[in-house]
Amino acid sequence: MAFSFKPTELPEVIEVETQSFGDERGFFSETFRARTFADAGIDVPFVQDNHSRSVRGVLRGLHYQLAPKAQAKLVRCVRGAIWDVAIDLRRDKHTYKRWVARELTESNRKMLFIPAGFAHGFYTMSDSADVEYKQSDYYSPEHERGIRWDDSSLVITWPLRGSTPILSEKDARYPTLANAEH
Secondary structure, eight states: OOEEEEEOSSTTSEEEEEOOEEETTEEEOOOOOHHHHHHTTOOOOOOEEEEEEEETTBEEEEEEEOTTSOOOEEEEEEESEEEEEEEEOOTTSTTTTOEEEEEEETTTOOEEEEOTTEEEEEEEOSSEEEEEEEESSOOOGGGEEEOOTTOTTTOOOOOOSSSSOBOOHHHHTOOOGGGSOO
16 A cells, blocks of 8 residues: 655645545555554654544634643544644744644545644534544643634634534633643
8 A cells, every 4th residue: 555645834744645445345545554654754653543523514623732741643534524724833843823724535535644732623514524533642631722713813714614613612612822821
């Protein structure tokens, strides 16, 4: 199986594509191979896999964990379509506060690698979407943080349908980046 690794506008955030082989029975696609990813510069020990399902209009995020429990993620949409966003929260980098987004769908089978030090969120563009992602560290409630999805200092372009996305109570209470611990 072959993968392609394409740096995005934020070079450490990498768009990953994989080959798919299909016939009348369906398809087969390899989605992760540690050695191949390491050779491409993504040498991350993933320790936890997550799966979420969201209905159209749901926005999850923008989530991150503080050091020493900061997480890298490898995100893919296995059913439906999402707008996936990563924001650089590393104050010591020239890319601080910059963001990148990609449409991830079940048909394009693209993935997005998001390094530790970035916030992550996604918006559901299809009737429903199943998102699976690998994490480089375990969920740690005491290190969990978030920032508002509509923080005006970030100017994130969300492909919203309607005026306000569907948010969890926790996501709706997150502070702006200026007021967030990161």
